Amino acid sequence: MNEKLFEIKDLSISFKKKDEHFFAVKSVDFDIHKGEIVGLVGESGCGKTLTGLSIIGLTPGDAVISGQINFKGMNLLSKNKEERRSTRGKSISMIFQEPMTSLNPLMKVGDQIRETLLINMRIDKLQAKQKVYEIMKSVGFADVCNLYKKYPHELSGGMRQRVVICIAIACNPDLIIADEPTTALDVTVQAQILELLKKINLETNSSILFISHDFGVIKEMCSQVIVMYAGYIVEKSCIERIFSNPIHPYTQALLKCIPAPEKKGNPLFSIKGKVPSIYDNSEGCPFFNRCSYALERCRKELPELREYEPEHLTRCFYAEEKNGKTDS
Amino acid sequence: MKKTNITIGAVILIFLLAMMTVSIFYTPYPVTQMNIKERFSPPSPKHFFGTDNFGRDILSRVMSGSQTAFFVGALAVSIGLVFGVLIGALSGYIGGIFDEITMRIMDAMLAFPGILFALMFVAIFGVGIKNTITAIGIMSIPSFARVTRSSYLQHKEFEYVKSAKAKGASPLRIIFFHILPNVTSPIIVSSTLGFARAVLSEAGLSYLGLGVQPPYPSWGRMLNESQVFISIAPWYAIAPGVFITLLVLGFNFLGDGLQDLESLK
Amino acid sequence: MEKPILEVRNLKKYFPLRRNSIFSQIKYLKAVNDVSFSVQKGEIFGIVGESGCGKSTLGQTLMHLYKPTSGRIIFNGQDISFVDGRILKELRKKIQIIFQDPYGSLNPRKKIGWILEEPLIIHGMKDKKKRMDKVSELMELAGFNTSYLNRYPSELSGGQRQRICIISSLILEPELIIADEPVSALDVSVQAQILNLMTDLQKNYNLTYIFISHNLNVVHYISTRIAIMYLGEFVEYGQAERIYTAPLHPYTTALFSAVPTLDQNKKERIIIEGELPDPVNPPVGCPFNTRCRHAFERCFKEKPEFTKIDDNHYVKCHLYGKE
Numbered sequence: 001m002n003e004k005l006f007e008i009k010d011l012s013i014s015f016k017k018k019d020e021h022f023f024a025v026k027s028v029d030f031d032i033h034k035g036e037i038v039g040l041v042g043e044s045g046c047g048k049t050l051t052g053l054s055i056i057g058l059t060p061g062d063a064v065i066s067g068q069i070n071f072k073g074m075n076l077l078s079k080n081k082e083e084r085r086s087t088r089g090k091s092i093s094m095i096f097q098e099p100m101t102s103l104n105p106l107m108k109v110g111d112q113i114r115e116t117l118l119i120n121m122r123i124d125k126l127q128a129k130q131k132v133y134e135i136m137k138s139v140g141f142a143d144v145c146n147l148y149k150k151y152p153h154e155l156s157g158g159m160r161q162r163v164v165i166c167i168a169i170a171c172n173p174d175l176i177i178a179d180e181p182t183t184a185l186d187v188t189v190q191a192q193i194l195e196l197l198k199k200i201n202l203e204t205n206s207s208i209l210f211i212s213h214d215f216g217v218i219k220e221m222c223s224q225v226i227v228m229y230a231g232y233i234v235e236k237s238c239i240e241r242i243f244s245n246p247i248h249p250y251t252q253a254l255l256k257c258i259p260a261p262e263k264k265g266n267p268l269f270s271i272k273g274k275v276p277s278i279y280d281n282s283e284g285c286p287f288f289n290r291c292s293y294a295l296e297r298c299r300k301e302l303p304e305l306r307e308y309e310p311e312h313l314t315r316c317f318y319a320e321e322k323n324g325k326t327d328s
Numbered sequence: 329m330k331k332t333n334i335t336i337g338a339v340i341l342i343f344l345l346a347m348m349t350v351s352i353f354y355t356p357y358p359v360t361q362m363n364i365k366e367r368f369s370p371p372s373p374k375h376f377f378g379t380d381n382f383g384r385d386i387l388s389r390v391m392s393g394s395q396t397a398f399f400v401g402a403l404a405v406s407i408g409l410v411f412g413v414l415i416g417a418l419s420g421y422i423g424g425i426f427d428e429i430t431m432r433i434m435d436a437m438l439a440f441p442g443i444l445f446a447l448m449f450v451a452i453f454g455v456g457i458k459n460t461i462t463a464i465g466i467m468s469i470p471s472f473a474r475v476t477r478s479s480y481l482q483h484k485e486f487e488y489v490k491s492a493k494a495k496g497a498s499p500l501r502i503i504f505f506h507i508l509p510n511v512t513s514p515i516i517v518s519s520t521l522g523f524a525r526a527v528l529s530e531a532g533l534s535y536l537g538l539g540v541q542p543p544y545p546s547w548g549r550m551l552n553e554s555q556v557f558i559s560i561a562p563w564y565a566i567a568p569g570v571f572i573t574l575l576v577l578g579f580n581f582l583g584d585g586l587q588d589l590e591s592l593k
Numbered sequence: 594m595e596k597p598i599l600e601v602r603n604l605k606k607y608f609p610l611r612r613n614s615i616f617s618q619i620k621y622l623k624a625v626n627d628v629s630f631s632v633q634k635g636e637i638f639g640i641v642g643e644s645g646c647g648k649s650t651l652g653q654t655l656m657h658l659y660k661p662t663s664g665r666i667i668f669n670g671q672d673i674s675f676v677d678g679r680i681l682k683e684l685r686k687k688i689q690i691i692f693q694d695p696y697g698s699l700n701p702r703k704k705i706g707w708i709l710e711e712p713l714i715i716h717g718m719k720d721k722k723k724r725m726d727k728v729s730e731l732m733e734l735a736g737f738n739t740s741y742l743n744r745y746p747s748e749l750s751g752g753q754r755q756r757i758c759i760i761s762s763l764i765l766e767p768e769l770i771i772a773d774e775p776v777s778a779l780d781v782s783v784q785a786q787i788l789n790l791m792t793d794l795q796k797n798y799n800l801t802y803i804f805i806s807h808n809l810n811v812v813h814y815i816s817t818r819i820a821i822m823y824l825g826e827f828v829e830y831g832q833a834e835r836i837y838t839a840p841l842h843p844y845t846t847a848l849f850s851a852v853p854t855l856d857q858n859k860k861e862r863i864i865i866e867g868e869l870p871d872p873v874n875p876p877v878g879c880p881f882n883t884r885c886r887h888a889f890e891r892c893f894k895e896k897p898e899f900t901k902i903d904d905n906h907y908v909k910c911h912l913y914g915k916e
């Protein structure tokens with residue numbers, strides 16, 4: 001296994017409202033190895049975006065973060081603002097979902113890519129411009145000289161996202177956090193972008209944390225998958241096993257919901273109830289009132305993450321009982 | 329920072345409103361009572377703001393002047409609002425040539441200096457409180473029209489409007505029942521700022537002698553009357569000046585604060 | 594064969610663009626550029642395409658939210674291409690639409706009860722009790738208790754709002770519903786609920802749907818027949834199963850291969866290079882010729898016609914065309 005680049009331990013993110021803390025991310029543990037593409041999957045409100053933001057240090061000002069984010073041996077959460085800022089763009093970069101709003105509408109796209117070079121590297125403007133041309137070519141842009149001078153509104157969604165990717169890879173970061181990078185794009189453009197990301201990962205060995213709600217995309221891109229629900233990690237596995245043997249009832253249910261050719265003609269499986277709100281501080285398993293396999297103890301106790309197969313962990317009492325892993 | 333503007337504005341306005349309400353029933357001295365022996369008295373416990381050239385108590389006159397300020401302001405803004413919103417809504421929603429023509433008219437009205445228009449109006453139709461209100465009201469129409477129109481331009485593309493159309497709602501129904509409840513905030517902000525402008529305009533007109541005539545009290549007219557005596561009785565000019573400023577400031581703070589609230593949403 | 598509930602012939606919707614001066618020519622954005630198809634009663638007709646292909650414009654033009662530039666729309670045998678006024682209002686009862694954005698399609702300042710009653714008031718149902726009965730009937734169908742009538746849209750979740758949108762489209766008892774990306778803004782688990790609701794309602798009320806989406810999996814799952822749209826035109830249409838398993842048009846094959854699936858048998862992915870051409874200046878000949886890897890000389894000169902492969906499959910491509 002490659003060297004461990006990031007070690008996220010017991011990460012919790014909460015928001016304070018009138019003296020009470022409401023947790024959006026709870027006790028998240030996972031690792032990212034060098035050159036690995038890790039998928040963080042879940043539906044809206046599960047905490048996946050916040051988790052990604054906490055690694056790069058862009059959480060909202062009122063977020064209270066606890067735990068450790070160990071990068072090359074140092075805990076990023078113990079660093080001050082300046083130190084964290086120095087990692088941004090250089091060691092850790094981010095691709096957001098909406099290319100239109102993540103680019104400055106008043107700045108030429110080439111200059112925006114160049115800016116990240118000028119901030120993070122010792123390089124003069126002219127050299128930087130040349131490097132920008134190289135980067136633009138590497139992502140498949142033709143006619144880079146003309147493209148450099150264009151403004152974001154003159155480009156299509158796919159092209160804008162490619163510019164965002166240029167900015168993200170400009171300084172050869174160790175980790176690229178991609179938050180739903182293709183959700184706002186057409187299917188054919190999505191295919192292009194996913195191919196590009198795979199190519200970057202292969203050529204530069206940058207790790208990617210791929211955040212998405214789309215299992216199909218995750219399957220295509222990632223080697224490790226983490227499923228989140230209501231702020232918790234409910235299942236963690238290598239890519240093959242999560243589809244061949246999903247253990248957590250939520251994962252199973254989610255996979256069953258997805259429309260597929262063979263399901264045609266029959267009602268789709270749907271999960272009753274809805275996702276608990278952030279203000280819901282009830283104990284026990286967050287999936288309790290929607291789970292077809294819920295046991296009585298699930299109401300009050302929170303299951304631990306346990307390993308069921310090599311590299312396949314899940315957090316479920318029902319799974320424990322089924323596999324004879326109950327506490328003695 | 330977040331709510332200070334609104335608070336300051338509200339405090340000032342509540343104070344002035346209270347003063348106005350009280351003045352309807354009570355003033356320290358009758359407004360028109362003259363007392364030549366006490367003319368030009370400086371501010372004292374007996375006359376809080378002093379007396380004018382006829383010995384009339386300035387505080388009492390200022391208090392009752394607030395009635396005119398609020399009354400004229402409210403009515404003028406109402407005229408501006410009713411017609412401005414109507415024009416803006418129709419213009420924004422219907423669009424096309426109607427919109428172009430209407431907006432050019434509004435532009436022309438905006439370009440024309442307000443006070444000049446009021447002067448013209450008053451010159452043609454005569455002075456007095458009714459015409460003051462009408463003139464200022466007409467002057468207020470374009471800004472309401474613009475604000476409403478831009479809201480309607482935005483909202484008419486929203487899906488709830490398309491939904492309403494798809495259900496068979498007529499344009500008028502959509503304009504007044506569906507979109508209007510959604511665009512009240514900018515109109516309210518315009519109203520507060522419009523009120524401030526109206527008060528200032530009334531003061532200006534009355535100062536020129538073309539606005540509110542006796543016996544109606546007016547801060548603007550007091551400013552005019554006090555001018556000659558400014559060296560011997562400056563308090564005569566200061567009192568109405570301060571109150572005009574306060575009222576305008578109050579509405580401006582409130583309007584700014586509301587606008588900030590809007591932009592935060 | 595039964596007469597179709599909807600027949601569309603050579604429909605065009607062009608949007609004039611602002612001219613720079615009175616003397617320059619008016620340019621048009623050709624959003625819908627000659628579309629013809631028919632829909633049978635009780636079927637779900639899926640229209641698939643990417644952004645900019647004109648599918649939403651097509652749906653809204655069928656609804657008369659846009660006036661057609663030219664062409665014919667025939668509903669239940671009646672030509673409704675250019676109706677207005679009273680006839681259009683009557684038509685509103687028979688054809689309804691569900692939009693994509695559940696957050697935008699409900700008036701934020703009105704309670705749910707008002708939103709649902711409004712169409713009935715517009716169409717003259719004066720009896721309050723009758724209106725409330727109808728509203729309650731539909732609320733129950735969608736799984737809401739009547740307390741929701743007093744709530745505002747902001748108090749509901751995305752899935753709940755979309756369910757309200759769906760029943761609000763049913764309140765006038767339409768025959769045809771145009772669903773414009775009805776589940777695209779929803780989470781997967783909520784999406785499943787909505788799709789199930791739509792199929793249930795279809796059975797209960799004998800509805801016909803035109804289901805517009807960019808999500809191939811969803812469209813394939815729910816549709817009887819599918820049409821693929823590109824740059825304002827249909828390029829292929831036919832039975833859903835057939836289109837999915839044996840697509841012929843180069844765009845369709847690329848589209849299907851581009852979708853990341855959980856399918857074990859992954860077909861070879863065809864990456865389409867380039868971008869969508871400008872709909873103001875569509876290419877001469879076949880609209881796909883700028884990006885098609887099979888394009889040959891004829892494709893740049895002549896617009897292809899629809900070729901009938903069989904009753905269940907039509908494709909518009911010179912590769913299959915007659916000489």
